[in-house]
Amino acid sequence: MTHTVGVLGATGAVGQRLIQLLDPHPDFEIEALTASSESAGKPYRKAAKWRISTPIPDSVAEITVAETDPDAIPDVDLLFSSLPSSVGERVESDFCEAGYVVSSNSSNQRMAEDVPLVIPEVNADHLGLLEVQRDSRGWDGAMVKNPNCSTITMVPTLKALDEFGLSRVHVATLQAVSGAGYSGVTSMEIIDNAIPHIGGEEEKMESESKKLLGSFDGAELAAHDATVSASCNRIPTLDGHLENVWAEFEAGATVEDAVEAMESYQGIDLPSSPDPLIRVFEEPERPQPRLDRERENGMQICAGGLRESETGIQYNCLAHNTLRGAAGASVLNGELLAKEGYL
Template sequence: MTVRVGVLGATGAVGQRLIQLLEPHDDFEIAALTASDDSAGKSYREAAKWRVDSPIPESVAETTVTATDPDEVPDDVDLLFSSLPSSVGEAVEPAFCEAGYVVSSNSSNARMAEDVPLVIPEVNADHLDLLDVQRDERGWNGALVKNPNCSTITFVPTLAALEAAGYDLRRIHVATLQAVSGAGYDGVTSMEIIDNAVPYIGGEEDKLETESRKLLGDFDGAELSLNDFEVAASCNRIPTLDGHLENVFVEGADDISPSGAKQAMRDYPSLDLPSSPDPLIHVFDQPERPQPRLDRNLGDGMAVAAGGFRESTFGLQYNCLAHNTIRGAAGASVLNGELLLSEGYL
């Protein structure tokens, strides 16, 4: 079964990554591209300043971009991938859901809404059933599912692996070293970031601290309760292009040994979905790995890498890394689309 899909916000950085990942996908056929009113009516080649590290796919280059409006998207499109700015997505995504479209969104709006599933398929695929609650409460024929923030996606699978191995997590501290691509092409100027590090990313700490507890919370079929561990985050922008590196400190109810943590992450399973890498977590024994330039493309950019495991006075310490625009954004939305298809929501 080939599903006809569309991309909302197709000309932006994440929209371009979505095009790159969707064009060769066996299950998805790109049938609609939307952008701002300034781009509507132009060919995708004209509208998009293509900056992805592969040529613009010829199969979509001459597709006419439409306005981001439910009336402009064909009725036979089954799934929409959204990379809209959150301020736009907040108003537009519900309108598409009301019109009957299923939306897999990377936008930050509504991630913490009680009836919106926030999903990393390998971590909490069962939370997708929250869509039944959402449809009942909102009267939608469509549906809205979110993937989390790129920095949250990086460390939550490692925490899920520790919990799956039976460790009772109490407190987590995480310091992020985030690539400039996470701010978008025009987000950080060269004069700001070259020979520098910026120890502040607006709103980012709150996303790590809240989204992680929702992702690892419990869904009882009617409502979702947040995980009761505590998370404190510090977020920093550094001059790497892609790949968010994070320093994680974990305190459990009992001691977590480095060897036990490594085994838990090696044992943590992938999923039988096209974009889910095997292994999901690539564990390094070398203390100096992972590194963004060397390891961000593991598993075609969809794997999480972990290394530098050691005991500290706080508890377990390790580092983890993921490609922020693939696993952390566009690839996460595509993976959620694959889960929606496999679970019969399309």
């Protein structure tokens, strides 16, 4: 069954990635695009300064961009939101009140108690929070969030290792400039440099990870009790977040145990989910952003450099931050919403 969809914030970097992924999608058909008032009323090809390496899809180029308002768009089955969080905070709830189902990449309300924060291969059952959400907010629509791009890179590997009793996580990230948006980091800031701070990123990783790894009993969500500490750094790579992880466990785990757990971790039967979900490299110098970010259409998590530390397992992980970590994550959540009958 084909579902009609729209993209909120369609002219931005993540919005463009969403269009790139949705145009050939077997189950979704784009019928609505929104942007700021400056872009509204223009055909998409004129409203968007297209920065993706593939051309603007012909089926989308002539769609007239609408205002980001529930009254300005047609009735579609699903909306994908790539709005800035400040805008999303103001308008996403309006769309849900108007009956729209929203799969959002925006950071606002990710930690709200009744908003499911979902990576389908990790915690698809958390989608059940939508029933709680609709009851508590009186919505006909619904809102699901995907987590931050740096969180998405790490959490599937932690989920695979949680069988050993995950108790503490330390992570240091090496994050690509595309994670800040096209104008987020200037060339003079980042060339020949590394920036050891990304505003709000560390707090997002620490809180979102515990929510994603938590348990849902059908009524409320209990966060995982592991301690998560993050240090986030911007480096001059274009795409692909590389992360160094130190994981501690209540039970003992060898490198062989960790490799087997990651390699055997089951994904989910959705069009955008890769098989296998996690690719583990034997080579100690892998994964690398330039070599490994595009694996499985940019949706696979890569891991490597596993070794035993004094307190647990140390390893590296990598994912494409605007595909697996943003637009692709929203599409994957949309596929889960369709599969579970929310559309």
